[in-house]
Amino acid sequence: MRNPLLANNKLYIFVLFIILEIISFVLIINYNNKQKDIFLYSSNLFTGYINSKYSNLLQYINLKKINEKLxxxxxxxxxxxxxKNATKNYYKKLKDTLLEKEFNIIPATICNKSIDKRNNRMTLDKGSDAGIKxxxxxxxxxxxxxxxRKVNSDFASVVPLINTVSRVSVLVKNKGYFGILEWEPYDYRKIKLTSIPKHANIETGDTIITSGFxxxxPKGIFVGTIKExxxxxGSNYYDISVYLNNNLALAENxxxxxxLKKDLKEEVEK
Amino acid sequence: MNSLWVNNIKRFLILILIQILILKRINIGWADFNYIHFFIYPLFILLLPLRIQRPFLLIVAFLTGLLIDMFYDSPGLHSSSLVFLAFMRRYILRFLEPRDGYKIETTPTIYNFGFNWFLIYSSILVFLNIFWYFSVEAFSFQYFPEIILKTIFSFIFSEILIVLYVIILNPK
Structure with a gap:
């Protein structure tokens, strides 16, 4: 026996119930930060998980390609x-792209190196095929x-700064004195700067850049700072220690x- | 008829005041054990007369819940669970229907149906209400163990309060 007062239109009641619940949920989501966060979080949880897995996979597959591109x-x-430095002065008015380009850069990776010997060597994974000479x-x-120093079709051998035969011409920045970097074993972070005359006004902390001579x-690459x-x-020259800015032990890329104008320059210097 | 309205409004005020002035401030728990929350206001919906129209019942539940929410600073949370309780009330009543049916003018109380009947009736509905409440509060079944623990502990203590209230005041 059913009470007629309990038996209303089922659907009508259910719709009302749903409407009231929806109102409640709208209130909850709009005004309660916790539920809002969880709602957004939950709705992103599944899709986000899948997306991140997929992109991880793609990234891993493309890692080499991406690295190469970078x-x-x-x-x-x-x-x-x-x-820019090279062309600033001479070719400002002359917009000739052929003349503008003085340096070409070839990316490479060190695939073998030593840092603890007197005559250290490094090997690059690219050679004459990539344009290295x-x-x-x-x-x-x-x-x-x-x-x-040496190149074959696939590899290039490099004499690093930390090799006793290495000589690099450098400048003391803003002071104009130029000297030569030589290495004395065995500290791979420290290098000697020679040929700076006694009268030169230099201080510790001065910046050393390449001279471009x-x-x-090219001129102006930051090499390191004067440490000592x-x-x-009896000598006419300072004995200067320079701390290298880069860590040769960690260098990889x-x-x-x-x-591109090497031949032209050497031609007149002959 | 008139006294029925007055009684319900009085009960509404008493229950709301107990809830927001006393129970809201009670915080039993320590460190990680924070599972006990008291709910007495569902009793108001439980004790509404059987003859009340269901749409009206749902709307009353919704508004009551909103009022509680105003004090709890949680818009929609209590109203959602109380609307759920009001929606389910009819099915539970039908489930617990005595062999000779309900009298139209009665109210579901101990006085009318006995202690056991009321205990079952209120237990089912309060449990559903509290479970819904904590589910919506967590808003994700990711926290299912926590929801269950909170529901069980809160249900036990709330049910004790509700039964005590009904025994002491014995509404007709």
């Missing part, structure tokens, strides 16, 4: 910055690495600098 981009930016400069994002490195200055009795 290095190329970096090389392009470096190239632009070097060439003998006597090209090698840098990384923080400073100098060395100079290419040779055809190997000693006077050797490097850029080989090709000087």
């Amino acid at each position: 290095k190329k981009d970096n090389a392009f930016i470096l190239q632009q910055s070097f060439n 003998k006597d090209m400069g090698v840098i990384d994002a923080h400073g100098l690495i060395g100079v290419v 040779s055809t190997i490195f 200055i000693n006077l050797i009795r 490097v850029y080989v600098i090709e000087n």
